[in-house]
Amino acid sequence: MTLIGISGALFDFVDDPWKHVGREWEAARFEPDGLLVIEDGIIKDRGPRVALEPRYPGLEITHIKDRLIVPGFIDGHIHVPQTRVLGAYGEQLLPWLQKWVFPEEVKYKDPDYAQEGTRRFFDALLASGTTTCQAFTTTHKVATETFFEEASRRNMRVIAGLTGIDRNAPDYYVDSAENFYRESAELIARWHRQGRNLYAITPRFAMGSSPEMMQRCEQLKKENPDCWVNTHISENPAEIRTLLSLHEDCSDYLGVYEKYGLVGPKFSGGHGVWLSNAEFSRMSQKGAAVVFCPCSNLFLGSGLFRLGRATDPSSRVKMSFGTDMGGGNRFSMLNVLEDAYKVGMCNNTLLDGSVNPALQDVSEAERNKLSAYRAFWSITLGGAEGLYIDDKIGNFEPGKEADFVALDWNGGPPATAWHQSIALAGERPETMEEAANLLFGIMMVGDERAVDETWVMGQRLYKKSAA
Amino acid sequence: MTLIGISGALFDFVDDPWKHVGREWEAARFEPDGLLVIEDGIIKDRGPRVALEPRYPGLEITHIKDRLIVPGFIDGHIHVPQTRVLGAYGEQLLPWLQKWVFPEEVKYKDPDYAQEGTRRFFDALLASGTTTCQAFTTTHKVATETFFEEASRRNMRVIAGLTGIDRNAPDYYVDSAENFYRESAELIARWHRQGRNLYAITPRFAMGSSPEMMQRCEQLKKENPDCWVNTHISENPAEIRTLLSLHEDCSDYLGVYEKYGLVGPKFSGGHGVWLSNAEFSRMSQKGAAVVFCPCSNLFLGSGLFRLGRATDPSSRVKMSFGTDMGGGNRFSMLNVLEDAYKVGMCNNTLLDGSVNPALQDVSEAERNKLSAYRAFWSITLGGAEGLYIDDKIGNFEPGKEADFVALDWNGGPPATAWHQSIALAGERPETMEEAANLLFGIMMVGDERAVDETWVMGQRLYKKSAA
Numbered sequence: 001m002t003l004i005g006i007s008g009a010l011f012d013f014v015d016d017p018w019k020h021v022g023r024e025w026e027a028a029r030f031e032p033d034g035l036l037v038i039e040d041g042i043i044k045d046r047g048p049r050v051a052l053e054p055r056y057p058g059l060e061i062t063h064i065k066d067r068l069i070v071p072g073f074i075d076g077h078i079h080v081p082q083t084r085v086l087g088a089y090g091e092q093l094l095p096w097l098q099k100w101v102f103p104e105e106v107k108y109k110d111p112d113y114a115q116e117g118t119r120r121f122f123d124a125l126l127a128s129g130t131t132t133c134q135a136f137t138t139t140h141k142v143a144t145e146t147f148f149e150e151a152s153r154r155n156m157r158v159i160a161g162l163t164g165i166d167r168n169a170p171d172y173y174v175d176s177a178e179n180f181y182r183e184s185a186e187l188i189a190r191w192h193r194q195g196r197n198l199y200a201i202t203p204r205f206a207m208g209s210s211p212e213m214m215q216r217c218e219q220l221k222k223e224n225p226d227c228w229v230n231t232h233i234s235e236n237p238a239e240i241r242t243l244l245s246l247h248e249d250c251s252d253y254l255g256v257y258e259k260y261g262l263v264g265p266k267f268s269g270g271h272g273v274w275l276s277n278a279e280f281s282r283m284s285q286k287g288a289a290v291v292f293c294p295c296s297n298l299f300l301g302s303g304l305f306r307l308g309r310a311t312d313p314s315s316r317v318k319m320s321f322g323t324d325m326g327g328g329n330r331f332s333m334l335n336v337l338e339d340a341y342k343v344g345m346c347n348n349t350l351l352d353g354s355v356n357p358a359l360q361d362v363s364e365a366e367r368n369k370l371s372a373y374r375a376f377w378s379i380t381l382g383g384a385e386g387l388y389i390d391d392k393i394g395n396f397e398p399g400k401e402a403d404f405v406a407l408d409w410n411g412g413p414p415a416t417a418w419h420q421s422i423a424l425a426g427e428r429p430e431t432m433e434e435a436a437n438l439l440f441g442i443m444m445v446g447d448e449r450a451v452d453e454t455w456v457m458g459q460r461l462y463k464k465s466a467a
Numbered sequence: 468m469t470l471i472g473i474s475g476a477l478f479d480f481v482d483d484p485w486k487h488v489g490r491e492w493e494a495a496r497f498e499p500d501g502l503l504v505i506e507d508g509i510i511k512d513r514g515p516r517v518a519l520e521p522r523y524p525g526l527e528i529t530h531i532k533d534r535l536i537v538p539g540f541i542d543g544h545i546h547v548p549q550t551r552v553l554g555a556y557g558e559q560l561l562p563w564l565q566k567w568v569f570p571e572e573v574k575y576k577d578p579d580y581a582q583e584g585t586r587r588f589f590d591a592l593l594a595s596g597t598t599t600c601q602a603f604t605t606t607h608k609v610a611t612e613t614f615f616e617e618a619s620r621r622n623m624r625v626i627a628g629l630t631g632i633d634r635n636a637p638d639y640y641v642d643s644a645e646n647f648y649r650e651s652a653e654l655i656a657r658w659h660r661q662g663r664n665l666y667a668i669t670p671r672f673a674m675g676s677s678p679e680m681m682q683r684c685e686q687l688k689k690e691n692p693d694c695w696v697n698t699h700i701s702e703n704p705a706e707i708r709t710l711l712s713l714h715e716d717c718s719d720y721l722g723v724y725e726k727y728g729l730v731g732p733k734f735s736g737g738h739g740v741w742l743s744n745a746e747f748s749r750m751s752q753k754g755a756a757v758v759f760c761p762c763s764n765l766f767l768g769s770g771l772f773r774l775g776r777a778t779d780p781s782s783r784v785k786m787s788f789g790t791d792m793g794g795g796n797r798f799s800m801l802n803v804l805e806d807a808y809k810v811g812m813c814n815n816t817l818l819d820g821s822v823n824p825a826l827q828d829v830s831e832a833e834r835n836k837l838s839a840y841r842a843f844w845s846i847t848l849g850g851a852e853g854l855y856i857d858d859k860i861g862n863f864e865p866g867k868e869a870d871f872v873a874l875d876w877n878g879g880p881p882a883t884a885w886h887q888s889i890a891l892a893g894e895r896p897e898t899m900e901e902a903a904n905l906l907f908g909i910m911m912v913g914d915e916r917a918v919d920e921t922w923v924m925g926q927r928l929y930k931k932s933a934a
Contacts, residue, residue: 084885087911089838089904104889120885127881238821299911301812303822329805329911331882338796339809341557345768349559354705355770369557413915414594415798418551418587422571437556444554444766444796447914448880 003039004458005061007049008069008406009428010034011435012395013381017373018311021366024373029396030432034069035061038402041155041457046396064406066428067452068435068442070376071395072131072403073333074383076320077230077270077291079136080147080160081105081114083121087329093236093300101326102173108143118143118150126154126462128332129451131403134159134230134268134291134320134387136202139175141183148191155457157393157401159228161200162187164217165208177212181220188224196401196457198389200228200268205235206256207243218260228388229262233269233290236302240274254279263288266388270322271296272310273303281315289318289386292378294339295328307344308351308367320386321378332448337375341444344368372440406453409438411464412446419445470506471925472528474516475536475873476895477501478902479862480848484840485778488833491840496863497899502528503536505869508622508924513863531873533895534919535902535909537843538862539598539870540800541850544697544737544758544789546603547614547627548572548581550588554796560703560767568793569640575610585610585617593621593929595799596918598870601626601697601735601758601787601854603669606642608650615658622924624860624868626695628667629654631684632675644679648687655691663868663924665856667695667735672702673723674710685727695855696729700736700757703769707741721746730755733855737789738763739777740770748782756785756853759845761806762795774811775818775834787853788845799915804842808911811835839907873920876905878931879913886912 010031017024035052037045037059045052053059081104088100108114125133137144137160144162151158164180165173184201192199201220203209209217221229234240234253243253250256254275257263265287272290275283283290292305310317321336322328330336348368353360370378384394393401410417423429423437442450454462477498484491502519504512504526512519520526548571555567575581592600604611604627611629618625631647632640651668659666668687670676676684688696701707701720710720717723721742724730732754739757742750750757759772777784788803789795797803815835820827837845851861860868877884890896890904909917921929 083882084889086882086886087908088889089907089911120882124880124882236821237816241821298806298809298813301809301814301816303813303816325882331880339765342765342768342806345557345559346765346770347768349704349768349770352559354559354703354708371557413798414591415550415553415587415792419553422551422555440556441554444556 001040003037003044003056003059005056005059006036006038006064006069007061008034008064008067009435010036010046010396011068011070011376011439013377014395016382017371017377018367024371025432025436027377028373028432030435032430036396036402038458041402041459043396043398043400043402045398064453067406067408068429068438069404069406071380071393072405072454072456073129073379074320074387074393075125075130075133075322075333076268076383076387077293077322078133078325079327080118080121081108081138081143082326083117083124086326086331087299088326093239093302096300098170102170105138106173108138109140111142111146114143114146118146122150122154122156124331126454127451128448129405129454130333131405131454131456132157132389132393134200136163136204136230137161138163139165139173141187144187148197151197152195154461155196157196157389157403159198159200159230159387161202161230163202163204164213165204166210166213168208177210177216180213181216184220185223188227192224192227198228200230202230205232206253207239207246214260217262221262228266228268230268231257231270233257233272234274234279235271236300237274252276252279254282268320268387270324271302271305273297273305277309280309280317284315284317287318289320291320291322291386292340293322293324293328294343295330295336296324297343298339299329300327304343304347306347307340307370308347308364311367312364318386319378320383333379334443334447334450337370337379337443340375341370344370372436372443375443376439402455402458404455405451407442407450408452409442409446409450411450411452412442416441416446468507470504470511470523470526472523472526473503473505473531473536474528475501475531475534476902477503477513477863478535478537478906480844481862483849484838484844485834491838492899492903494844495840495899497902499897503863503869505925508869508926510863510865510867510869512865531920534873534875535896535905536871536873538847538860539872539921539923540596540846541787541854541860542592542597542600542789542800543735543787543850543854544760545600545792546794547588548575548584548605548610549793550584550591553793553798554766555793560706560769563767563794565637569637572605573640575605576607578609578613581610581613585613589617589621589623591798593921594918595915596872596874596921597800598872598921598923599624599856599860601667601695603630603671603697604628605630606632606640608654611654615664618664619662621928622663624663624856624870626665626667626697626854628669628697630669630671631680632671633677633680635675644677644683647680648683651687655694659691659694665695667697669697672699673720674706674713681727684729688729695733695735697735698724698737700724700739701741701746702738703767704741719743719746721749735787735854737791738769738772740764740772744776747776747784751782751784754785756787758787758789758853759807760789760791760795761810762797762803763791764810765806766796767794771810771814773814774807774837775814775831778834779831785853786845787850800846801910801914801917804837804846804910807842808837811837839903839910842910843906869922869925871922872918874909874917875919876909876913876917878917878919879909883908883913
């Protein structure tokens with residue numbers, strides 16, 4: 001048994017800030033001088049240091065000063081084998097896949113290349129403060145194995161699966177439905193719930209899956225109901241039109257996944273930019289989740305995700321946020337928050353009546369505003385709820401795994417520190433409001449340079465080098 | 468007479484890439500092993516080093532290795548006194564001004580505060596590779612004087628002017644039309660064309676100017692026809708509606724500035740998100756320019772600037788790009804390019820027929836695509852043309868002022884270097900295409916960390932510290 005303490009300014013969430021409109025701080029907790037007690041990588045206790053410390057005599061405490069300690073970030077949608085082509089110029093979804101993505105991903109059938117790429121991937125994640133991701137790999141079993149091996153080596157909580165595509169991809173890249181089924185089953189047996197690994201049955205996207213492959217996914221989910229399902233949904237208008245021409249019995253994109261019994265808890269659909277109100281409503285009822293990937297939606301010109309609609313209390317959809325690296329051009333969830341804020345504000349303008357007063361929806365416009373509370377909840381506890389892993393991670397509740405990030409609010413471009421100084425009365429945050437203002441500065445003015453340390457299961461895996 | 472040489476990989480422009488659709492490289496020049504010869508801060512010669520070096524025996528050459536040397540960046544729209552509040556949370560234009568901006572700007576009537584803020588401003592500019600800006604100051608003469616003093620101290624090419632507002636601002640901030648006129652005239656006499664300073668008559672935005680102040684601007688422009696005019700235009704739908712209710716004789720936003728004789732060459736209107744086709748057309752005919760500020764337009768939710776419309780050859784509008792810091796949340800023109808690309812791609816989707824085939828406009832959609840050529844032209848030669856200073860800066864033509872930036876294509880977040888490695892066959896760029904791919908990586912995956920050195924008038928004013 002190893003017992004350690006971490007002291008510093010702790011910021012985490014106990015509820016969804018969207019449920020506390022106008023009083024979002026009720027969803028958060030801030031301990032300006034807090035203590036985390038960690039036993040074998042699991043949080044045993046948390047609270048004000050002065051109250052807690054006497055209960056653990058002899059506790060070895062690491063003091064993390066002048067930092068905001070927040071739960072590790074959760075990336076709900078990311079493509080491991082696109083690390084090298086992130087943000088490559090410059091098409092919309094379908095031509096971009098053909099030109100840049102498949103030629104790079106196919107390299108991951110070489111175990112050495114897969115290992116190099118996967119190591120670089122995890123290094124970049126940790127340097128960005130991301131401790132958990134739900135990832136796409138490739139059609140090659142070796143790429144998925146390499147992913148789980150590398151995640152295990154770092155003891156990180158991850159979700160991933162063999163990423164199936166058997167049509168609408170180059171011949172050199174497609175898999176067969178049969179092979180996908182067999183290898184997925186083997187991988188589930190080998191990796192699901194081994195250590196911190198979780199398995200997601202992963203049809204890449206509906207247009208890339210024949211009916212046979214979709215049936216195989218359905219079969220896999222029936223045989224392994226504990227597994228996750230991860231895919232894409234309604235990213236691009238051209239994609240949607242093409243898909244529906246292939247599934248004439250479906251009235252919308254979600255309907256294709258419903259036809260094969262995939263939509264329910266633990267289902268994640270990445271993007272959802274063009275989801276209709278009816279699709280949001282069915283996802284809400286079924287407990288399925290959407291993954292909002294704003295960097296990617298802007299970079300590929302997919303469109304503006306309707307954040308205020310997804311968070312409508314009458315049909316609230318579970319949600320995580322994702323980079324969608326390399327369709328997204330950034331590795332850092334802080335950049336995701338920046339672009340998420342921007343997408344929300346642009347949607348807001350359409351709904352606040354300033355463009356067309358007849359379209360005004362003040363409540364939805366308000367929900368489009370990504371405050372620091374909503375933002376950091378979305379990449380910690382909210383993301384964990386969207387991925388159905390909030391029993392394991394997401395905040396500092398006792399019993400959860402001790403993944404966290406120490407944020408230096410002055411890290412970032414040259415103007416950052418002077419900007420942040422307006423948020424503080426003293427040297428460091430003493431109130432929830434000061435802490436929230438610093439977090440907003442980190443997401444809008446800073447970037448992953450704010451990530452000073454990243455800890456996984458109570459071990460420090462990343463420390464920023466001195467500038 | 469001081470003669471110096473700079474050798475390295477030179478990349479600049481001789482024409483507008485939008486005029487060379489499908490062959491954009493025709494607008495650019497790339498010398499993988501080039502030489503700049505600089506005499507007293509002015510470019511005397513440029514070309515391949517092997518050809519040029521023998522002509523200048525004894526020339527003292529500074530070799531800048533493993534960098535791309537590009538002209539200094541031009542920021543067409545930035546607010547000096549918002550350095551500390553950049554990206555502050557979180558409203559649309561009008562409430563954001565009241566809550567954050569005016570309370571900060573008023574501090575600049577204190578000369579000490581003005582000096583501290585202005586120094587930090589220029590430090591951040593140079594660290595971002597920006598060597599020229601067209602800036603807003605405040606209603607206080609001292610803030611404008613401090614700006615020109617600090618620019619002179621660094622010998623930077625700048626455009627700015629006393630920033631007038633006499634209504635729709637707090638009492639503690641507004642100026643009178645009379646005082647604005649008198650102080651503007653004094654500042655013009657003192658600073659216009661002194662050193663590298665240029666003066667812009669600067670009514671902050673039409674809604675902040677009474678008819679009396681607009682008449683004073685007209686008078687100032689008549690009395691000083693050589694001066695620039697800098698303001699805002701059509702940023703926000705609510706603003707536009709309010710403005711037109713105050714000017715019932717005007718059919719659109721541009722019409723208000725036209726009424727007072729301000730629209731012509733050397734006129735810059737920041738934003739122009741909601742400009743109509745008719746307004747674009749009149750601006751084109753009159754030689755007036757729009758400043759595209761994508762970080763700001765997204766951050767404040769103002770909307771998506773129609774890049775492909777502004778660049779329509781039948782009514783091409785002169786254009787510079789700007790941060791609009793602090794309405795924009797970044798100091799770096801590289802981040803501006805990132806967001807400009809994203810805005811273009813989102814507009815593109817609306818016009819490529821994928822959302823509504825009936826709205827398809829393939830040519831305009833193509834013009835919305837901000838390639839590396841279009842991007843870097845826009846913040847160098849294109850920006851200089853938009854500001855009518857392309858006789859002075861913007862590329863490496865002999866006779867121009869030697870402002871340039873040495874870009875480290877591997878600078879940026881952790882994944883940058885591996886990403887950039889796909890663009891190169893060897894160790895460094897040998898072809899125009901390789902250089903352009905690196906530049907695209909710099910703008911989408913990197914950030915101002917790519918700025919390794921910034922030179923002004925042949926002097927190095929910024930060198931990045933080693934990480």
